[in-house]
Amino acid sequence: MKVALFIPCYVDAFFPAVGIATLELLERVGCEVVYPLEQTCCGQPMANAGCQDDALAAEALFARNFAPYEHIVTPSGSCCHHVREHLTAIEQTPAVRAVRRNTYELVEFLHDVLQVREFPWAEFPHKVGLHIGCSTLRGLNQASTSEIAGPAFNKPRALLSAVKGIEFVQPQRVDECCGFGGTFSVFEEPVSARMGQDKVRDHAAAGARYIVSPDMSCLMHQQGCAQRLGLGIRFMHIAQVLNGARE
Structure with a gap:
């Protein structure tokens, strides 16, 4: 399965190891992972602050970057929730609606879509x-x-x-x-x-x-x-x- 990896701004800036782990994990479970290089913020900070118009350009760029993919996966529940439920500053074209529908948080993608139930390489004795x-x-x-x-x-x-x-x-x-x-x-x-x-x-x-x-x-x-x-x-x-x- 081909997956487009969406890495949130704060993960990219402060916790790159989380982005790397997400990439490696998706590959371990059999996904072909691509990373759209032009991706930036999804617009959540502006929209959450009530500045919806200011989120328009970020949302439009997000939609253009991820429109070609049927599965978009991110290690962030809040960013996924924004894309799926609140990516509304831009015109709701069929392509935008598809991007919103095709965006998954990592856990739900593993649990619901891939239905992974085993991680034989993982051990965490804590x-x-x-x-x-x-x-x-x-x-x-x-x-x-x-x-x-x-x-x-x-x-x-x-x-x-x-x-x-x-x-x-x-x-x-x-x-x-x-x-x-x-x-x-x-x-x-x-x-x-x-x-x-x-x-x-x-x-x-x-x-x-x-x-x-x-x-x-x-x-x-x-x-x-x-x-x-x-x-x-x-x-x-x-x-x-x-x-x-x-x-």
Whole structure:
């Protein structure tokens, strides 16, 4: 299967190892991966800030770059959610609608499309707290939520459960937002910081050695909070764990 890899701005700038792990993981499971070299931001920061008109050029470039591909995969739930649900500053041509429909977050692509259930090369002998960001949890419906009655499911955990040696620990407030929220962390810094501190303290109290997530933006925020609190927690994107990283 041919896959176009969409790497978000913050991953490209701050966490290139996550992009590399995503590429390697997709190739391990049998995908032919291409990387459109002209790709830039999908427009999410501007749209989330209410500046939809300012997102138009970024969205148009995104659509042009990825229009030729039937499967577009990104290691970011919030970017995927923006493309799929909010790429609306540009005209909704058939090509744009196809790009929106064909964009997948990495976990859902592995779990739902490829239906991968084994990662024989992966081993992670650590206590892990799993964090699923708000867009991924409620926007992409990757796990059941504690506030809604219904059958329990968790796609990131289902994939991680196939990794040898992993031990899950769970915070008391499993679905609580970590406070990042993109520009929210800038405009509401004290509230955002306190929410992040509460989140990492909750994971630490549960015994987490690592916090693993499909959302590197959330991990970036939590990592800063944990460092300032002097907590010895480490942070890793799910692509790195599934690709075989040990620490």
